[in-house]
Amino acid sequence: MVLWELFQTFFIMGFVSFGGGYAMIPIIESAVTEYGWMSSEQLTNIIAIAGMSPGPVASNSAILIGYTAAGISGAFVSVMAILLPSLILVICVAAFFLKLHHNPVVEKMFYGLKPLVTSLIIFAAIKFVLANNLITIDLSFHSLSLVVIFGLSLFALLKLRWNPVYVILLSGLVGIALYS
Template sequence: MLLLELFTTFLMIGFVSFGGGYAMIPVIESEVTVHGWMTTQQFTDVIAIAGMSPGPIATNCAIFVGFHTAGLPGAIISTVGMVLPSILIILIIAKFFFQFHENKYVKFAFYGLRPIITGLIAYSAIEFAISNDVIGELSWYTFSLVAIFGLSLFAVTKTKMHPILIILLSGVCGTILYS
């Protein structure tokens, strides 16, 4: 029963979530906490691990949630549920895309999806920051986290520094500041 519940939950998430993995995180978090499979803090840890793991973050989240909930069978079932809608949709779109990609209504629909996808990604970032005490009461700790974020953002946008180098330098800063 649990495996079926995992499959149908992640299948539904895969069918209704647009905008990539980061836009799917709020939906996954909502389902995971509603079902009682994880707490918000546990899911926040999953996001951190999934973000550092190779592959799509939403699929990685499904793997970790499934494994936490029902072991290896849960990880497999959750992953299949998560990726099956994408595979089906890609096959259907590939069949008809070139017939419709220049249609003005298709273009308008994609323009309409952009703001909500941006909003979902922003919500994920804010929720992640709040649950990890990045946003909270003013303290040296909060200030230092915001400073690392600001410097990282500056480095990636203005200096075009490679993201892997920024991640490594942020880890070094964290080790120095918080150990």
């Protein structure tokens, strides 16, 4: 029963979720809590691990959630279910790409989806912050250092145009130095 729930859930997510793995987080959270596969705190940790791991966040999340819910078979079923819709859609779109590429309706549809994807990613970030109690009113060293790391990381990415890999590695090293 759990394997079917995993397959059905991730298959549907793969078909209806636009914008990549981070945009899927609210949908994943809804399913995880509905089926009771894990707590919100566990999901937050899973998303963090999936985001830091090589590969797409959506498939990494599906593997980790599936494994938590039903072991190796759950991981396999979940990742196949989330990848199968993309495979089907890419094959269909590739068959008609030249006809659809310059179709005004298709262009307008994708133009309209951009704000949705952005809002889903921002929503996921806000939920992540609230779930981990990262917003605190006290001005402790810990909370101030988190704000400084965030600000410097954003500055390095936007103004200095550093490679995100370097920013991630440097932020991790700063975290080890500050919080060990």
